[in-house]
Amino acid sequence: MKKPYQAKRTTFCGGFKKMEEVFRSVCRICHGGCGALLFVRDGRLIRVKPDPDSPFSLGRMCIKGLTTPEIMYHPSRLLSPLKRVGARGANRWEEITWDRALSEIAVKMDRIRGESGPESIALGQGTGRHHFMHVIRFANSLGTPNWYEPGLANCLLPRITVSQLTYGGVCCGGLLRKSSSQNHPVLGPQSDC
Numbered sequence: 001m002k003k004p005y006q007a008k009r010t011t012f013c014g015g016f017k018k019m020e021e022v023f024r025s026v027c028r029i030c031h032g033g034c035g036a037l038l039f040v041r042d043g044r045l046i047r048v049k050p051d052p053d054s055p056f057s058l059g060r061m062c063i064k065g066l067t068t069p070e071i072m073y074h075p076s077r078l079l080s081p082l083k084r085v086g087a088r089g090a091n092r093w094e095e096i097t098w099d100r101a102l103s104e105i106a107v108k109m110d111r112i113r114g115e116s117g118p119e120s121i122a123l124g125q126g127t128g129r130h131h132f133m134h135v136i137r138f139a140n141s142l143g144t145p146n147w148y149e150p151g152l153a154n155c156l157l158p159r160i161t162v163s164q165l166t167y168g169g170v171c172c173g174g175l176l177r178k179s180s181s182q183n184h185p186v187l188g189p190q191s192d193c
């Protein structure tokens with residue numbers, strides 16, 4: 001697959017020449033979508049810098065986006081599914097493969113759907129990102145209308161609704177504004193929206 005942006009640069013570390021690749025990307029830790037430059041050396045992300053050419057974030061990022069390498073390589077980060085072993089609350093877990101996790105979940109969901117009907121299953125997810133529509137599609141294919149994400153009740157949807165009613169358009173939260181940088185989470189809200 002063609003990479004949208006890639007540059008190579010040489011740095012010096014301990015007297016050794018090191019080749020770094022720089023990828024243009026977008027931070028998705030929050031809804032903001034700040035333009036980011038990812039510096040990769042030997043297949044490892046070593047740092048993130050704001051993309052000065054991003055028309056959206058105008059060369060700025062917050063500390064969450066800038067510390068992406070620490071999040072990626074944190075020793076406590078979960079890298080495979082964990083299955084509870086022993087009693088609930090005993091905090092004992094075993095690592096299992098994705099294939100095994102998906103297959104066990106599929107068997108259980110199929111059993112519940114057969115015994116109690118598809119509407120007995122509710123799907124909940126975290127705040128909306130690019131996987132958002134896949135979860136809704138999955139609920140639809142299961143045959144359940146019971147799908148929930150917290151933004152519908154707590155943050156984004158009420159914000160959009162109030163903005164629509166008050167201003168006739170979305171004025172906060174990064175959607176449908178005149179200029180995408182007008183309400184950027186790092187740059188702050190602009191008064192003319």
Ligand code: SF4
Pocket residue numbers: 027028029030031032033034060061062063064065066185186
């Ligand atoms: S505001 Fe911070 S966390 Fe959100 S997209 Fe920008 S850099 Fe990432």
